[in-house]
Amino acid sequence: MTDFDKPLCRRNSGSYKWDFAEKTFGAPGLLPFWVADMDLPCPEELVEALIQRAKHPVYGYTLRTKDHFNSLCRWFKKMHSWKIEPQWCVHSPSLITALSVCVEEFSKEGEGIIIQPPVYRPFYEVVELNKRKLLKNDLVRGEDGVYRPDLENLEKLCRDGAKIFILCSPHNPVGRVWSEEELLGMSKICFENGVLILSDEIHCDLVFNGFKHIPLASISKEHSMNSVNLVSPAKTFNVAGLQESAVIAENTALRDRISRRIYSLGLHVSNVFGSLVFEKVYSSSDHWYKEMMSYLSENRRVVTDFFNGEFTGTFVMPPEATYLAWVDFSQTGFSAERLDDLLIKKAKVALDPGGKFGDNCDKFKRINFACPRKKLRKALERIEKAISN
Ligand SMILES: Cc1ncc(COP(=O)(O)O)c(C=O)c1O
Structure with missing residues (x-):
């Protein structure tokens, strides 16, 4: 069993x-809850596999094996009942890449791209x-x-000539898992108006009990052919x-254009360590994943009980x-500056x-609760003290 309570020192690790944090927030000694990675260890078998590979003293050009995308297909079938084919998949280093x-391939300069604020900041920058x-x-x-x-x-935006709709599913930072009805509603509008959907599903595995992530492209063939799905093990397994x-693109014409651009x-x-990680986690980290989700669920309870109850x-x-909570501080009565x-x-x-995520959101904060519970409780106590006194 992984001990997620064990504190991990990440200072001076290039984190x-x-x-x-000091440079970004302008103050020393901060306990950080911002960037979306976890202060929790990734699967032990992965660390072992990386050490073994690192011991081989040549890190030359590497290509992905046949099992690379097979492992991704296995994972999506098991976790999301979505049957995809390895040949629908194209590699990319980061999801934002x-x-x-x-965006470059499927639209021209000056053309309109839709995003849904409040949303992950790099979506603005990509556009x-x-x-x-x-x-x-x-x-x-x-x-x-x-x-x-x-x-x-x-x-209206689609009718007025938008070219692309960037969907965040599940949505960072508001933590929504879109229902089938909501997905169908958005997808139908895009399809009928010839607007391509880029569906960022990086948080798709981090779904809590009572909710179910539906991959956009799994709704129907029609919707699959009008979408490009972007996925990654970065959040799920803490390997960003x-x-x-x-x-993932079932539509061959779209996929070929993406492949060519990635190639150009x-x-x-392949990155020798990145490709090893991808194949390994999607094929053999199911048990770790279950334990990790159960740990996150309890942290989610602690955070929501605190902000909706005691305080x-x-x-x-x-x-x-997602392991991100979108907290509304507006009823504390403090101005945004005083709150900061x-x-x-x-x-x-x-x-x-x-x-950072949207207009009129300066009294909201996003807190990342993927950390040892002791660290989380310490922060909540400090927030309570600072705001109540
Ligand atoms: C919605 C969303 N997309 C993409 C990313 C970043 O992915 P990558 O580091 O692979 O570019 C994040 C990270 O927080 C995210 O929340």
Whole structure:
């Protein structure tokens, strides 16, 4: 059994979350809960396999084996009842690389690309740095605190000539697992208006009891042919630093264009450690995954009980998926600046600022609860003290 309670020191390991917190938040000694990776160990068998490979003193050009995408197909069939073929898959180093390649390949400069804020910041950059027009279809937050897609506005944007819709499924940071009805609604509008869907499903395995992730392309052949699905072991197995993801496209014409672009950028050659990790985790880490999800579920309970109970002025919709909680601090009565001051300078915790994800979100914070429970409790105590006194 993996001991997820055991503290892991990540300082001075080149960790983005730990070693760059001071520079990013402008204060020393912060307990970090921002960047979306886990302070939990990845599967032991993976560490062993990496050590064994590292002992071989040649790290020459490497190609993926036949089992590379077979392991991905096995995983998706078992976890998501989605039957995909290895030949539908194309490699990409990071998921954002693939997203950017698709944006370049399937749209032209100045053309419109839809995203649904509040959403993962790099979606904005993938559109704007590629000189495309950013079209926002803001999610609508109900009185129950649940965010839902605005289908009417989506249809308008599609009719007005958008080329691509970037779907985040499950959605970071609001933690929604889209229902079949919601997916069908969004997908149908795109299909009818000739808008291609790029479906980022990087968080698809991190779904809590009571919810089920539906891969967009699994809904029907029609929807599959009008979409490109992007997946990765980075979040599920905590291997983001190994930079190995995959693009799944049943549509041969779309897939060939992506493959050619990946090849032209020289991104098709495998990273010796990344490809090993990809194949290994998708083929033999089922047990670790179950244990890890059970640990995360309890952390999710701790976070939601805290922000919705003991502590007043905050609210969080229990995330249906992801290890990220989107906390609304607006009822605390503090201005956004004062809130930052209290959290960073007084509580000494680094949470992702809401404004990074969307407009009018500066009283929201995103907290990453994938860490040993003791670290999480320590942060919550500090937040309580800083905000209550
Ligand atoms: C929705 C989403 N997509 C993509 C990524 C990053 O993936 P990668 O590091 O493979 O580019 C993240 C990381 O937080 C994410 O939340």
